[in-house]
Structures are given as structure tokens and as C-alpha cells.
Amino acid sequence: DVKVTQSSRYLVKRTGEKVFLECVQDMDHENMFWYRQDPGLGLRLIYFSYDVKMKEKGDIPEGYSVSREKKERFSLILESASTNQTSMYLCASRQTTVLSYEQYFGPGTRLTVT
Amino acid sequence: DQQVKQNSPSLSVQEGRISILNCDYTNSMFDYFLWYKKYPAEGPTFLISISSIKDKNEDGRFTVFLNKSAKHLSLHIVPSQPGDSAVYFCAASRDNYGQNFVFGPGTRLSVLP
Secondary structure: OOOEEEOOOEEEEOOOOOEEEEEEEOOOOOEEEEEEEEOOOEEEEEEEEEEOOEEEEOOOOOOEEEEEEEOOEEEEEEOOOOHHHOEEEEEEEEOOOOOOOOOEEOOOEEEEEO | OOOEEOOOOEEEEEOOOOEEEEEEEOOOOOOEEEEEEEOOOOOOEEEEEEEOOOOEEEEOOEEEEEEOOOOEEEEEEOOOOHHHOEEEEEEEEOOOOOOOEEEOOOEEEEEEO
């Protein structure tokens, strides 16, 4: 079974803090993704990575950066947290194959910025 | 501007009946679609997918229909079970590599016993 784990289920941070969200997958997947989920908006893509040290911006990259130093790990960084970044953050991974576009998701991190 | 729309935020269905969840998209270049199911406090899990070269795909109780001319797809669950109660997301691939997806806002399905 594919397992995607996220470092925290719940996180509370103060405005202006630097926040690190970690994601690890154990299936040697090439592609990894960060989304945020907000009510009425569904999942919105922040960044994705198709290989180590490679990254692409998604729909809402402003205020975020990412790091992928190892294949299994994809980190989302909030350089200076703001209250509008309070959200559920979901990490996903996927193997590069034309047979399936299925992504495997972690359980999510609910981040509250006060 | 939402490229993938799920116009029903919620749906209630009696156990044993059919559930029909709808999804509309705006870009005719989207060529692969997926449905995910999400329970509270868990990440979404993949349910079923369909390529634009098909108009139907079945997997057990779940069937997805695609109408390309209307840019519409629907997920049918027959028969519905209480364990199907969850939020369902429709997603479309924006590239040919499965690296860039856009999701709809979700529909909360409640299956009543």
C-alpha cells in the first residue's frame, strides 16, 4: 500500500512565523504535490514537483515555497505566515505513468495562523 | 474562475437508491478526469477515472459518464450505502502527463439508512 505521511495533523502558528510542512511518501513516486483545501473552493494546487530539485508553480504559489532534496520528501514552506493561510494542507504523490493519473494523498495538516 | 464546477454542494439519498453527482468543466482540452472521495480527517482517496476517448467507465457500484460535447461528467453510485457518505471531488488533468490537476469544490453526499 502506498503511504503518504505528513508531519503534523494540526498546527497553530503566529503571524509572521516561518512554517515548514513536511510530506514523505514511501513508494518511490516521481511526482509530488501540495494543495490547500478551503470550503467551497475544493483543492487548489500550490506547487508540484516532478523530480528531485524540480518544482513547478500551481495556481496559488504566492506566499509559499517548496523544497525537494530527496525523492521521498517534499516540503512546503510558508516564509512569513499570514492569517489567510489558515487552511487544510494536503500532500499527494503519483508515479509517472500513462496508465493512471491517480494521486495518493496524505491525511492533511490543518494549519491555523493567529 | 473555476474551471471545474460541482454545482451541488450537498446531496442526500436514501440507502439502496442511486446517487448521481455532477461535474462540469470549462476547458475542452481537458482529457482525463478522476473522482475522489474524502472522509473527514482523511486525505482524498481515488475512486474512478475516465479518459476523454471513452464515454463510460464502470467499477463495481461506481460508474462515471462523460459527455464531451456538454463538457459534463457524472458519477453514479448504485446502490448507495451509508458508508458512501463523504465529500466527492471531481478533478481534471490540465496536461498530458498527469502532473497538473484542477479540482472542483466538492459535493457532500449523505446516504440515509
